[in-house]
Amino acid sequence: MAPRPALRVDAVLVQAVIAGALSFAHLHDLAAAAGQDGWKAWAYPVSVDLLLVAAWRRLRSDGPSRLAWCWFVVALFASLGANVATAGFLDLADPPALLRLGIAGWPALAFLGGTLLAHSAGDRSPVPPTPAAPDPAPVTPVADDPAPVLPAVDPAPRPALPVPAALVDHARKVAADHQARTGAQIDTDTLRARLSVPAQLADTIAAHLA
Numbered sequence: 001m002a003p004r005p006a007l008r009v010d011a012v013l014v015q016a017v018i019a020g021a022l023s024f025a026h027l028h029d030l031a032a033a034a035g036q037d038g039w040k041a042w043a044y045p046v047s048v049d050l051l052l053v054a055a056w057r058r059l060r061s062d063g064p065s066r067l068a069w070c071w072f073v074v075a076l077f078a079s080l081g082a083n084v085a086t087a088g089f090l091d092l093a094d095p096p097a098l099l100r101l102g103i104a105g106w107p108a109l110a111f112l113g114g115t116l117l118a119h120s121a122g123d124r125s126p127v128p129p130t131p132a133a134p135d136p137a138p139v140t141p142v143a144d145d146p147a148p149v150l151p152a153v154d155p156a157p158r159p160a161l162p163v164p165a166a167l168v169d170h171a172r173k174v175a176a177d178h179q180a181r182t183g184a185q186i187d188t189d190t191l192r193a194r195l196s197v198p199a200q201l202a203d204t205i206a207a208h209l210a
Helices: 011-033 039-062 066-089 097-119 165-182 188-195 199-209
Strands: none
Touching (some): 011 066, 011 097, 039 097, 066 097, 165 199
């Protein structure tokens, strides 16, 4: 059977208990001197210590804030004030009116501080973060279908125009005359100009002269 661990006395914890007990007693004595008798005199130190602890927990959990620091200083001032007041600086047999006023107003002040410390942050529900929009899927470029290549189609041959034999004979004479004067065969454009015929008909006549 494993031996039990030895009881270790934490000096810091002992010091905190002693200081808390003395402060508790001073607050009780001060409240009793101000006219708060019975259980009410014991409720005052409990109220001060609870407010001090609540403010310290807010500072530890939520980080530094004006609200937590404000009520921490208020509770600390109340505790330190009781310690100083009971050290002989005040006549507890005949406490001043200002002390009675402070003791009488403390319950409302402590209630306000405790309520603010308990509910000022817890009632605010955190706003859920807006989900980030998913990245759009990459669009794969689609190549345009190439235009179908149509097979080359030979144009339909133009129907040959009927050429009168007399026009062909006249064209021969014109061609012979042109060759006699220029020494070269007549071209289609010149033949069309000399005969005053359309281009298609001039092509047909030139084919007959070839």
